[in-house]
Amino acid sequence: MKETDKSNSIRRTLQAVLDELGHTSDLSSRECRIGAEQIPVLVLWIDGMINNQALNENVITPLITGYQTLPVSEREFVSIPFLCRSILTATEVTVIDNLDQAVQLLVCGSAIVVVEGCPEMIAANTQGYEIRSIEEPASSTVIRGPRDGFVESLGVNISLIRRRVRSKWVRVEILTVGNISQTKVAMIFMHDRAAPQIVNEVRRRLQSIDIDAVLESEYIEEIIKDHPGSFFPTVYSTERPDDIAGVILEGRVALIVDGTPFALVLPCTLFHLLKTTEDLYLAYPIATFIRWIRFLGFWFTLLLPSVYVGVLTFHPEMIPPQLLSSILSARDGVPFPVLMEALLMELTFEGLREASIRMPRSIGSAISIVGALVIGESAVKAGLISSPAVIVVAGTAIASFTIPSISLSGTIRILRFGMLIFASVLGLYGIIIALFMLGIHLTSMKSVGMPYMAPFAPYRKQEGLKAMLRMPWWILSHRRRR
Incomplete structure (x- = not known):
């Protein structure tokens, strides 16, 4: 697009912006006259993307009344620098000289000030839109x-972290990703x-992203x-500011x-996915016991049906x-082999889990109860499924709920079916072979240069103890700076 002419006309600029935005209905404008010469000034903004109070108090009102309130000695000929320096009270003003930049800032929530006859324009930061109130995240509730x-909102999320880590060493770098969304x-x-x-590697990966929208x-x-073909997550996600x-x-x-509301963390290890921030808020014997329960739940989820x-x-x-x-008496009359029985029960449970998530909350719990009690009991009475299979699948489901990471839980649920196939072909030998293959895969993975199985492969004694035990605060040493 061509740059604005030196004899910039507010009418021509308005028409150019309308053409660029396809004559969108949510583009608003306000024309006023300022200075002793009564120079026409046009203010453009998009409804819903700006804070109306900030627009009125920091842009429109100063433009209309600001010149008259200045002492006569400080009044100058109306110009872009004069408006930025002495009139506009917005926290951030930017001088722009082309229409492309003006349109981009406009759709991001800025107000554009166009002065008749001036080749440049002013973008005033008046961004503000409705945001959800801060509340406890539904995906990770805690007792304490x-x-x-x-x-x-990006600004609110950054402030939640700043409130917890009030240090001069905290660095915040903002990058723009998405060719169209400009996220x-x-x-x-x-x-x-x-x-x-x-830090450099994460920055490089972000800068190399080429995608239309995020x-x-x-x-x-x-x-x-790392390892996009792997089922295991190498990036940790959370909704909790204290976790970040x-x-x-x-x-x-x-x-x-x-x-x-989901933030990402790099690097990420397997043992990091099995810990929660609540471990730090409970007494260390209790937190250690609960952490071991999660480790057991991890293995039960993966191995119980296949075993x-x-x-x-x-x-x-x-x-x-x-x-x-x-077990054999309970299976008497069941028409399906053990593998088919286990697969049917596992698939049924996964379907019930998905149904309970997608249905409205008021009936989601009812679906879970109906699926667990009515369908399971009816299938056992009809002789289609044996009661030991129901117990195994129910125990596996309970164990899967102990895994705190949603991504890791989904991965283990998928691998559970693979372990079932190996067990049905070679029995315990198949399970051992599958575990060897899984161990080789995990030890070969890295997350931004950090081994995925750290601190156990390679083994580091002190960090390994911290991974298995929630160490009491009174024996933990302060972290050294690099």
Whole structure:
């Protein structure tokens, strides 16, 4: 687009902006005259993207009355520098000299001031739109701890972190991602604790993103993650500001995406996905016990159905005779083999889980109760499913709920079906082979240069103890600066 003419006309500029925006209905304008010469001035903004009070108090009112309130000695000929310096009271004003930049700032929430006869224009920051109130995040509730969570406003989310880490070493870098959406992404880290190579690598990956729009942080997560073909998440996501404050104190890098309450953290390890911020708010013996429960839940979710199928199909001699007799009597009359029975129950449970999430909250719990009680009991009475299979699937479901990370929980649920196939073919030997393959895959993964299985592969004794135990604060040493 051509730059504005030296004899800039507010009518011509208004028409050019309308043409660029397709004569959109939410473009508003206000014309006024300022100075002793009564020079025409046009103010443009988009409804819903600006704060009306800020527009009136910092732009329109100063333009109309500001010149008369100045002492006669300070009155100058109306010009762009004079307006920026002495009239407009907005916190941020930018002088622009082309229409492309003006339109871009306009759709981002700025008010554009056009002065008759001046080649430049002024963009005043009046951004402001309705945002959701700060409340406890639904995806990660805690018994003890802060109750506030991220919202969809980038500025509010950054302030929630700043309130917790009041340090001069906190760095916030804002980048723009998305050729069309022009989404702002804030990269937050502690300058004295984050490794420079990690910060530079994260910055490089963000700058190399070439995509039309970023509507949620998952867009960025999939693009910048290591090993995109792996099921395991190498980027940690959370809705909790206290969680982000904790990870940047550990030397990690956080990414806050405008328009979503989910923040991203790099680097990410498997054991980080099994911890929660609530571990830090509980007494260390209780927190350690709960952490071990999560580790057990992780393995039960992955292995319980496959061990049931493998042992019952290939190694029934491993089961105590009385227990084996009970299982076989319960399976008497069931028309499906053990593998088909387990797969049907697992798929049914996954369907019920998805239905309970998608249905309205008022009936979502009812669907879960109906699915768990009515359908399961009816299937057992009809002889289609054995009661031991229902117990195994129910135990696996309970174990899966102990995994705090939604992404990791989804990964383990998918791998559970693969473990079932291996167990149905080779029994326990198939499970061991699958675990070896899984271990090789996990130890070969990295997240922004950090081994995914750290601190156990490679093994670091002190960090390994901190991963398995919630160490009491009175024996923890202060983190050294790099």
